[in-house]
Amino acid sequence: MSWKSFGALIKDKGLRFLRGPGILIFLAVAGLYYANWKFFSPKPQNLCADVEKAQASRCQDNIAEEQFKYGSLNAENERGIPYPIFYVMPRVFPQCLPGNKLGGYRAFGLPWEEGRELPVGFSKRRLGFDRITQTCAICHTATYRMNVADKPVIVPTGPSHTTASQEFLRFLRCAANDKNFSFEGMWDEIKRNFKMGLDDWAIYHALIPVVRDRIREQVEGFAWMDQDEFRPGMRRPDWGPGRDDPMNLTKFFLLKADRLKDQTTGNADFPAIWDLSVREGQSMNWAGETLDPLAVLTDSALGLGAPPGPHFESQMRDLRAYLQSKKPPRYPLAPDARDSAVLAGAKLFKTYCADCHATGGHYYGKTVPIEDIGTDRERFDTWRQEDADGANRVAREMGVIRKDMIKDKGYIAGPLSGLWLTAPYLHNGSVANLAELLTHPEDRRVTFYRGCDLYDHDKMGFISDRVEPSCPSNFLFDTRLPGNGNRGHDYGTGLTPAEKTQLIEYLKTL
Secondary structure, three states: OOHHHHHHHHHHOOOOOOOOHHHHHHHHHHHHHHHHHHHOOEOOOOOOOOOOHHHHHHHHHOHHHHHHHHOOOOOHHHHOEEHHHHHHHHHHOHHHOHHHOOOHHHHHOOOOOOOOOOOOOEEEEEEOEEEEEEOHHHOOEEEEEOOOOOOOEEEEOOOOOOOOHHHHHHHHHHHHOOOOOOHHHHHHHHHHHOOOOHHHHHHHHHHHHHHHHHHHHHHHOOHHHHOOOOEOOEOOOOOOOOEEOHHHHHHHHHOOOOOOOOOOOOOEEOOOOOOHHHHOOOOOOOOOOEOOHHHHHHHHHHHOOOOOOHHHHHHHHHHHHHHHHOOOOOOOOOOOOOOHHHHHHHHHHHHHOHHHHOOOOOOEOOEEEHHHHOOOOHHHHOOOHHHHHHHHHHHHHOOOOOOOEOOOOEEEEOOOOOHHHOOOEOOOOOEOEHHHHOOOHHHOOOEEEEOOOEEEOOOOEEOOOOOOOOOOOOEEEEOOOOOOOOOOOOOOOOOOHHHHHHHHHHHOOO
């Protein structure tokens, strides 16, 4: 159609205003409408969209769990990475993967359900276009194999002991600072894997640099984790798989603490968050900083970029309800509760463990003073009362209503449900298995490997004495580094070998 015939059509339709300046207004409005549709128009998330038809019904029946694993926290506007860019990043920047390994995002030890589009802990939601963000499940999904040839069993709400979150952040930083994070460096790979139109060609010219700058801005906030002069002559200790530095994350991001002057390290294991109903009124933080599970969930989701508001508060209550009902898996080789060794072990548990880890115990759900527990105190010393006061002030300024954070006196003695799957042990994951936890602290191993999902039936933990090729990651853990100490918690270490065996038999049933 020619412009002349187009003008005649306008006249015939009574659209005389679309002449001269009117056509410019029309095009501007149409352009704004298109831009809003292309960049910001939301679409309801279908959590079961990538599930095979045979499993779709099961997916819908477990929608609360699917929401935990893949559900959006509505952080796409600020934190979302366009899916095509996210998809091709490991292909364009393989040198940024841990050890320059192939295998894409599997290189980070992320749990990945067979047939699913994304690893557990990642959400894809359309806000104009598909965007990728993270969910709470990235830190709280365990996997295990009972034999080398087994497929990994994925356990949402368990500790993500194979996930190397620090390496993922390093990957993002490395990629975003590479010269190929550009239209010229990425477009060919994007259009090779996605059907892209002419409008996408134009959009991605501008979009890729914006995404690059956003990623740079976000990962710059993690620069402290690779601080070379953390202490004189010492670099800051790596997290390793299954850990992060939670209270320093709060201090450096939320409170803008001085990264050069602050010489604390609080590396700690990702905890299991199942069976939350027994933890109401208790803290889920290792050192008791927040005396309410809902407050911990709230702060964690805010850290992932969730925007506060009425919908967010409702979403957190729904998450708490799911976690309250979620039970840990039973140890696959658990003995019969009536077994004589189990009964003997139950008596030993009552004598040596129940005061801290059984309902009604003196310290159950409370903090054991740091002087009494005797475990590595660096995590405890990371957090001060002025930090708690600052975090509470910032939360109020954000309009977030939650119970205030505090500074407590030691480490929490929590429940032991699903204990078998929560190795390595102690708050910092410095003891590889239950057998070693019952060993005198001075006789515990100085180094061991962590990050494996292959279970060690004899010692009750994960394979840790060697590099196991079939494991998602093999990280050499050194207990001599700051925050990694394995001393303390010497309860039950004086038992005879036979008594230790009986106690472990009972612990298998929890």
